[in-house]
Amino acid sequence: MNNMVLKGDIAFTPTKDIMEIHKNSYIIIEEGKVVDICNQLDNSYKGYLLKDFTGKIIIPGFVDLHLHAPQYPNMGLGLDKELIPWLDTYTFPEEGKYDDLDYARKVFSKLIKDLWRFGTTRSVVFSSIHKESTKLLMNMFIASGLGAYVGKVNMDRNTAEELMENTKKSIEDTEEILKECCESDLVKPIVTPRFAPTCSEEMLSKLGELAIKYDVPVQSHLSENTSEVIWVKELFPNSKNYASVYDEFNLLGKTKTIMAHCVYNTDEEIDLMGRNKVYAAHCPYSNYNLSSGIMPVRKYLDKGVPVGLASDISGGNSLSIMDIIGGTIQASKMKWLESNKELQPLTFNEGFFLGTKGGGSFFGEVGSFEKGYDFDALIIDDSSLIGLNELSIEERLQKIIYTGDDRNIIERYVKGIKIEEPFTS
Amino acid sequence: MNNMVLKGDIAFTPTKDIMEIHKNSYIIIEEGKVVDICNQLDNSYKGYLLKDFTGKIIIPGFVDLHLHAPQYPNMGLGLDKELIPWLDTYTFPEEGKYDDLDYARKVFSKLIKDLWRFGTTRSVVFSSIHKESTKLLMNMFIASGLGAYVGKVNMDRNTAEELMENTKKSIEDTEEILKECCESDLVKPIVTPRFAPTCSEEMLSKLGELAIKYDVPVQSHLSENTSEVIWVKELFPNSKNYASVYDEFNLLGKTKTIMAHCVYNTDEEIDLMGRNKVYAAHCPYSNYNLSSGIMPVRKYLDKGVPVGLASDISGGNSLSIMDIIGGTIQASKMKWLESNKELQPLTFNEGFFLGTKGGGSFFGEVGSFEKGYDFDALIIDDSSLIGLNELSIEERLQKIIYTGDDRNIIERYVKGIKIEEPFTS
Numbered sequence: 001m002n003n004m005v006l007k008g009d010i011a012f013t014p015t016k017d018i019m020e021i022h023k024n025s026y027i028i029i030e031e032g033k034v035v036d037i038c039n040q041l042d043n044s045y046k047g048y049l050l051k052d053f054t055g056k057i058i059i060p061g062f063v064d065l066h067l068h069a070p071q072y073p074n075m076g077l078g079l080d081k082e083l084i085p086w087l088d089t090y091t092f093p094e095e096g097k098y099d100d101l102d103y104a105r106k107v108f109s110k111l112i113k114d115l116w117r118f119g120t121t122r123s124v125v126f127s128s129i130h131k132e133s134t135k136l137l138m139n140m141f142i143a144s145g146l147g148a149y150v151g152k153v154n155m156d157r158n159t160a161e162e163l164m165e166n167t168k169k170s171i172e173d174t175e176e177i178l179k180e181c182c183e184s185d186l187v188k189p190i191v192t193p194r195f196a197p198t199c200s201e202e203m204l205s206k207l208g209e210l211a212i213k214y215d216v217p218v219q220s221h222l223s224e225n226t227s228e229v230i231w232v233k234e235l236f237p238n239s240k241n242y243a244s245v246y247d248e249f250n251l252l253g254k255t256k257t258i259m260a261h262c263v264y265n266t267d268e269e270i271d272l273m274g275r276n277k278v279y280a281a282h283c284p285y286s287n288y289n290l291s292s293g294i295m296p297v298r299k300y301l302d303k304g305v306p307v308g309l310a311s312d313i314s315g316g317n318s319l320s321i322m323d324i325i326g327g328t329i330q331a332s333k334m335k336w337l338e339s340n341k342e343l344q345p346l347t348f349n350e351g352f353f354l355g356t357k358g359g360g361s362f363f364g365e366v367g368s369f370e371k372g373y374d375f376d377a378l379i380i381d382d383s384s385l386i387g388l389n390e391l392s393i394e395e396r397l398q399k400i401i402y403t404g405d406d407r408n409i410i411e412r413y414v415k416g417i418k419i420e421e422p423f424t425s
Numbered sequence: 426m427n428n429m430v431l432k433g434d435i436a437f438t439p440t441k442d443i444m445e446i447h448k449n450s451y452i453i454i455e456e457g458k459v460v461d462i463c464n465q466l467d468n469s470y471k472g473y474l475l476k477d478f479t480g481k482i483i484i485p486g487f488v489d490l491h492l493h494a495p496q497y498p499n500m501g502l503g504l505d506k507e508l509i510p511w512l513d514t515y516t517f518p519e520e521g522k523y524d525d526l527d528y529a530r531k532v533f534s535k536l537i538k539d540l541w542r543f544g545t546t547r548s549v550v551f552s553s554i555h556k557e558s559t560k561l562l563m564n565m566f567i568a569s570g571l572g573a574y575v576g577k578v579n580m581d582r583n584t585a586e587e588l589m590e591n592t593k594k595s596i597e598d599t600e601e602i603l604k605e606c607c608e609s610d611l612v613k614p615i616v617t618p619r620f621a622p623t624c625s626e627e628m629l630s631k632l633g634e635l636a637i638k639y640d641v642p643v644q645s646h647l648s649e650n651t652s653e654v655i656w657v658k659e660l661f662p663n664s665k666n667y668a669s670v671y672d673e674f675n676l677l678g679k680t681k682t683i684m685a686h687c688v689y690n691t692d693e694e695i696d697l698m699g700r701n702k703v704y705a706a707h708c709p710y711s712n713y714n715l716s717s718g719i720m721p722v723r724k725y726l727d728k729g730v731p732v733g734l735a736s737d738i739s740g741g742n743s744l745s746i747m748d749i750i751g752g753t754i755q756a757s758k759m760k761w762l763e764s765n766k767e768l769q770p771l772t773f774n775e776g777f778f779l780g781t782k783g784g785g786s787f788f789g790e791v792g793s794f795e796k797g798y799d800f801d802a803l804i805i806d807d808s809s810l811i812g813l814n815e816l817s818i819e820e821r822l823q824k825i826i827y828t829g830d831d832r833n834i835i836e837r838y839v840k841g842i843k844i845e846e847p848f849t850s
Contacts, residue, residue: 073814075828076826077816077824107813288758291761291770317827317828318828326742330714333713333716334719336716337716345505348505388498388532388535389498398501398504399501401501402742403501403743405830
């Protein structure tokens with residue numbers, strides 16, 4: 001029946017402006033979902049498994065809206081380069097290796113283990129162009145118990161020779177995955193044109209059709225870098241702007257959609273994303289590392305665009321959403337200065353929200369502990385971080401995010417199931 | 426005699442543009458100093474203690490040019506505020522506690538333990554206004570074996586009541602420390618006016634005299650935040666600019682000097698720092714957290730100003746110079762964009778240099794493995810970070826800085842002495 005009660009200091013952000021805190025309370029889980037939070041345990045929950053985490057903090061699991069699994073071996077490498085030369089020198093050669101399933105298994109097991117370690121309970125992932133390694137990645141996520149959307153990458157132009165796909169074959173491979181890999185409740189396929197410059201119009205058009213036909217979500221990249229924006233303008237001279245290229249091919253919100261980066265969108269493009277309820281995946285470290293710029297997150301929030309956070313491995317150099325929440329708040333402060341103090345910095349609360357419910361909502365009722373939400377949770381032992389002064393639970397959370405690391409996460413849950421370290425044998 | 430040989434992959438930056446790498450080599454230490462690096466071990470070193478770190482990387486210890494010891498309990502707290510309200514709400518109340526030596530001992534032992542953990546072998550530290558806790562901090566550094574300059578803070582205006590000093594008493598207390606605490610080779614006093622706005626002209630003048638009389642270095646804050654710069658202009662209407670306030674009182678390079686932050690200095694002020702060989706301590710995370718801005722490090726390097734890195738606890742949220750090297754490179758990329766691509770981003774090499782020899786040179790021949798340099802070193806085990814692909818030593822270093830943490834540091838040395846974890850009992 002998977003019913004249980006966890007006791008501890010419970011904290012979550014039902015909205016970006018509210019931190020709900022229940023000190024020394026009980027959270028009741030039935031069938032993997034939150035049914036209540038209370039100060040005293042009712043008799044009706046007497047038969048439930050009780051886990052006592054008194055003194056520990058219970059928070060929602062972290063959500064990573066954008067990362068590239070096959071780039072994991074390159075994390076931290078070659079960051080003296082900008083986007084396009086970095087892709088050519090580091091990324092494409094690495095992504096070319098994933099027709100080797102043994103190599104893929106080695107990389108993916110390290111990646112999934114580390115996602116587990118850093119408390120990322122759900123993620124949205126680019127695989128490579130390779131069908132079989134994409135299926136392998138999905139099966140490995142299923143085996144781990146963590147949630148994920150996983151996309152086979154499509155690209156049929158402007159890339160390294162070994163990664164250049166035949167358009168027809170690329171679409172067939174994609175369709176095979178959409179048909180075959182739809183059994184899991186937690187791990188699902190997602191249509192993944194790499195980005196407009198590496199996809200022909202035919203490719204984009206067919207992918208839009210597939211997304212609608214199988215009612216699956218879409219992910220891609222949008223307006224990461226100024227040279228890229230100019231390049232797209234040259235490649236698609238008849239489109240109004242970069243975002244509308246995707247829109248014209250039914251890849252911008254016809255089904256649930258994530259666009260990574262969104263540093264250089266115009267107001268018109270942001271409005272379009274807002275109308276179409278397209279998610280922006282904010283990747284602050286990647287945008288620093290590749291000298292891209294800072295996404296004006298405040299503007300997206302003000303315009304009603306859903307926003308979540310992302311590691312963007314390996315443009316980003318950290319898998320830890322804890323780090324990335326801190327980096328997001330820091331980046332927003334630099335954007336505030338850059339915008340002549342127009343775009344207000346993100347608060348701690350907003351950063352925490354973006355790293356949990358902000359991205360979690362892409363998966364449904366995920367990333368919060370409101371009634372009916374999936375119980376995706378982390379148990380945090382912050383005893384190594386505190387003890388010099390009396391702190392409120394909110395201050396302890398600040399310390400965890402700004403100064404803690406994976407060592408402070410002692411248990412992870414997805415849909416009420418405790419997730420053990422994967423692939424240990 | 427303290428003579429020894431360490432074997433491993435040796436890496437250091439004699440200049441900001443050169444990474445010297447000796448694969449599988451021997452570094453020879455006599456009397457705590459580097460005397461040679463060689464591929465094959467000469468017979469003349471046969472009697473030396475040989476430590477075999479084959480497969481590990483040996484790098485210089487990290488140097489932190491600016492942090493506030495008594496603020497350590499606040500690390501990660503209250504970062505939704507800007508500099509001045511943050512000082513009033515968090516910093517000053519915390520710093521008021523350090524007349525309590527038991528409390529001070531508790532905080533300082535945690536801080537020094539963590540400096541050790543993160544591989545910071547030398548640091549330049551603000552204490553509080555309290556004489557006794559400043560002496561305690563110096564003695565605790567001596568007991569740890571780590572190197573430090575430690576300064577009793579002086580302030581006699583514009584601060585919280587409990588931190589407001591009587592000018593005469595403040596100078597007497599400072600002079601007592603300068604006289605008494607000069608025995609250690611590794612831990613030394615430094616004259617520490619908090620910053621111009623909290624010091625009367627009389628205070629600044631007397632501190633300049635003390636620095637010269639005892640030939641001790643000076644540290645303070647300079648041009649961190651725009652409101653602060655305006656405030657200084659109001660307080661010192663006759664001074665040409667902020668830097669010249671210190672200069673007029675013999676506090677800007679008459680003896681070795683560090684100025685923290687330097688975000689908003691004019692070209693004229695930077696030139697003055699260059700002429701006076703005044704160090705700029707770059708605190709990227711602090712400058713993000715308190716919405717201060719990004720220091721144009723490239724400009725300082727171009728103008729010949731010595732630059733080192735700093736955590737600025739607790740404006741900064743990480744003690745790790747590894748993190749701060751990464752953050753420094755990232756910040757320089759945003760500065761590149763901000764400067765219309767005029768100020769070139771820092772390279773990995775430059776970041777590594779700033780975190781080792783850049784700051785280390787403030788201590789003398791520290792932060793490099795050139796002949797005659799103090800053997801301050803870290804032994805790095807990066808096996809948890811690599812293994813998916815063959816990497817060069819330089820690529821391994823990139824992975825260590827961008828993705829590693831304290832768990833990768835397995836031994837620390839200062840002047841040839843292995844430093845064990847302090848205050849464990």
